[in-house]
Amino acid sequence: MSSEFQDKVVLVTGAGSGIGRAAAQAFAAQGALVYAGDLNAEGLEETQGLITAAGGQVQIARIDVSDEADIAGLAARIDREIGRLDAAFNNAGITGPTHLIEDYPLEAFDRVIAINLRSVFLGMKHQIPLMKRAGSGAIVNTASVAAITGPGAMSAYAASKHGVLGLTRVAAMENAAHGVRVNALAPGWTETPMVVANSAQNPAFAELAKKAIPAKRGGQPAELADAAVWLAGPHASYVFGQLIVVDGGMTIGG
Numbered sequence: 001m002s003s004e005f006q007d008k009v010v011l012v013t014g015a016g017s018g019i020g021r022a023a024a025q026a027f028a029a030q031g032a033l034v035y036a037g038d039l040n041a042e043g044l045e046e047t048q049g050l051i052t053a054a055g056g057q058v059q060i061a062r063i064d065v066s067d068e069a070d071i072a073g074l075a076a077r078i079d080r081e082i083g084r085l086d087a088a089f090n091n092a093g094i095t096g097p098t099h100l101i102e103d104y105p106l107e108a109f110d111r112v113i114a115i116n117l118r119s120v121f122l123g124m125k126h127q128i129p130l131m132k133r134a135g136s137g138a139i140v141n142t143a144s145v146a147a148i149t150g151p152g153a154m155s156a157y158a159a160s161k162h163g164v165l166g167l168t169r170v171a172a173m174e175n176a177a178h179g180v181r182v183n184a185l186a187p188g189w190t191e192t193p194m195v196v197a198n199s200a201q202n203p204a205f206a207e208l209a210k211k212a213i214p215a216k217r218g219g220q221p222a223e224l225a226d227a228a229v230w231l232a233g234p235h236a237s238y239v240f241g242q243l244i245v246v247d248g249g250m251t252i253g254g
């Protein structure tokens with residue numbers, strides 16, 4: 001096992017499930033002290049149990065990523081307890097309902113934007129000062145293939161993820177000279193608990209979706225986690241402001 005994150009402090013949001021949990025486990029397996037944030041306390045405790053059982057180090061924080069007080073509070077806690085933040089994976093997100101634009105409820109639109117996009121703005125707003133102060137750091141924001149495509153009925157989701165890409169590029173520009181790298185990760189169809197549950201409810205759709213992916217299968221959370229860890233780590237030291245697409249080839253056919 002490599003120890004690229006030995007003595008490093010890494011914040012992961014959405015760490016109570018899916019890609020965030022797998023990333024928290026992967027960072028911890030490489031030696032990081034992980035601060036795992038999520039709204040779901042039960043999920044967080046499960047993640048904590050998995051990491052601890054594997055001999056890793058983790059602290060948990062129940063936060064709402066769309067709430068500035070929660071985000072600022074977690075950054076301040078890390079600063080107080082450790083005095084340093086080496087990497088952050090701003091990953092929590094929701095899909096939101098599916099409707100045509102003319103039927104999309106404004107409240108639902110605003111909620112998706114708050115949880116998927118405002119969260120990334122707030123995360124970086126409070127993470128960057130710690131990293132700039134140290135003269136180094138890496139941030140990875142979870143976008144989606146919906147950052148580069150326009151899936152029908154998912155206006156709020158696609159807008160939020162296009163926004164994550166824009167914020168990532170701006171933050172990369174603003175901070176490259178300060179030793180802080182900012183990049184985005186674009187998962188395709190990834191078999192997290194939510195996707196697996198939806199597939200069980202609608203197996204015919206799931207089969208069709210998988211057939212449309214050149215790799216003929218969904219991604220595993222651990223495969224996305226590996227990409228996030230690479231982006232946040234020393235082997236990506238010259239990668240700035242990029243969107244890394246991990247989608248089994250889903251978007252290559254145009």
Ligand code: NAD
Binds near residue numbers: 019093
């Ligand atoms: P998931 O539902 O398994 O995990 C998301 C986690 O975010 C959950 O633990 C949830 O409690 C948490 N969360 C939701 N709202 C929150 C809030 N307001 N504050 C704090 N935590 C909150 O989903 P996942 O598939 O692991 O998704 C992770 C990220 O990957 C999301 O940003 C999602 O949009 C993105 N993504 C997923 C897929 C996929 O196919 N699974 C594809 C593209 C992008």
